[in-house]
Amino acid sequence: MTAYGTTLAALADPTRRSLFERLRRRELAVGELARALRISQPAVSQHLGVLARARLVRERREGTRHYFSASPEGLAELRTYLESLWDDVLAAYAGAPGPKPRKP
Numbered sequence: 001m002t003a004y005g006t007t008l009a010a011l012a013d014p015t016r017r018s019l020f021e022r023l024r025r026r027e028l029a030v031g032e033l034a035r036a037l038r039i040s041q042p043a044v045s046q047h048l049g050v051l052a053r054a055r056l057v058r059e060r061r062e063g064t065r066h067y068f069s070a071s072p073e074g075l076a077e078l079r080t081y082l083e084s085l086w087d088d089v090l091a092a093y094a095g096a097p098g099p100k101p102r103k104p
Helices: 003-011 014-025 030-037 041-053 072-095
Strands: 057-062 065-070
Touching: 003 014, 003 041, 003 072, 014 030, 014 041, 014 057, 014 065, 030 041, 030 065, 041 057
Parallel strands: none
Antiparallel strands: 057 065
């Protein structure tokens, strides 16, 4: 799977999107995320693993606690892909024939 495909797949799940949105605002511990989303810590950890493989979050350990924050790398790959799509659309539009001039 492509890098942007991994990112899209990771964000396709609503729980992972919710986790990512919270982590965009500030760093949080796994337990804080579990309480906020009302799901188990193992479920949060599993979702965070998917987000980490997509390079959307990074982990920091402090003693026994695991803290996560958003990482821009995965989104940068997705942005590059979307910009290339947009460039293709604009190029196709620029090459499309325009309206025919009206005869007087």
